Amino acid sequence: MTDLSTLSVAGPIREPLNEPFWQAAARGELSVQHCNACGRHVFYPRPICPHCWADALSWTVVGGHGRLKSFSEIWKPGHPGWIPAAPYLVGLVELAEGPTLLSHILAPENDVKIGDPVVFAPTDIGGRILPCFRKRKAKDHE
Numbered sequence: 001m002t003d004l005s006t007l008s009v010a011g012p013i014r015e016p017l018n019e020p021f022w023q024a025a026a027r028g029e030l031s032v033q034h035c036n037a038c039g040r041h042v043f044y045p046r047p048i049c050p051h052c053w054a055d056a057l058s059w060t061v062v063g064g065h066g067r068l069k070s071f072s073e074i075w076k077p078g079h080p081g082w083i084p085a086a087p088y089l090v091g092l093v094e095l096a097e098g099p100t101l102l103s104h105i106l107a108p109e110n111d112v113k114i115g116d117p118v119v120f121a122p123t124d125i126g127g128r129i130l131p132c133f134r135k136r137k138a139k140d141h142e
Helices: 019-026 080-085
Strands: 031-035 057-061 065-074 088-095 100-105 117-125 128-135
C-alpha cells in the first residue's frame, strides 16, 4: 500500500462553517453537528438542522463507529496526485449516530463488503490529517 502521507493532493476546502470538523480531524477526532432542538446528529456541516429546521446546531465529538453502506474502487483518480495510491477505496459510512459520510476506506477491495463494521482512522494524507475509516477489529471498542 502506498504511503498516503507522501501524496501531493489538494486539501479540503476550509470555511467557517466546516472549520470545526477539520480542526477535530487534525486532533485525531471525528466531530459532527448535533441539533440541540431535536437531538439528531447532522453531517455535512450546515447552518440549520435538516430534520427540524432549528437554528440550534453545535459541534460534538462522536465515537467514529459505523457501517459501510456502499463503496467504489477507484482505478482512475480525478486528481493526478492520487495516481500513486490507485486503486483505492472510497465509501459511504453510516455512523452509529446516524449521519452518512463519504470517506477514504483503508482496506483492499477484496477485504470489504457492504455492511461491514468500520471505525474512524485519522490518516496523514499529503501532510494533512484526514478522516478515513478502516474495518473494525474485535479489539475496537464501540
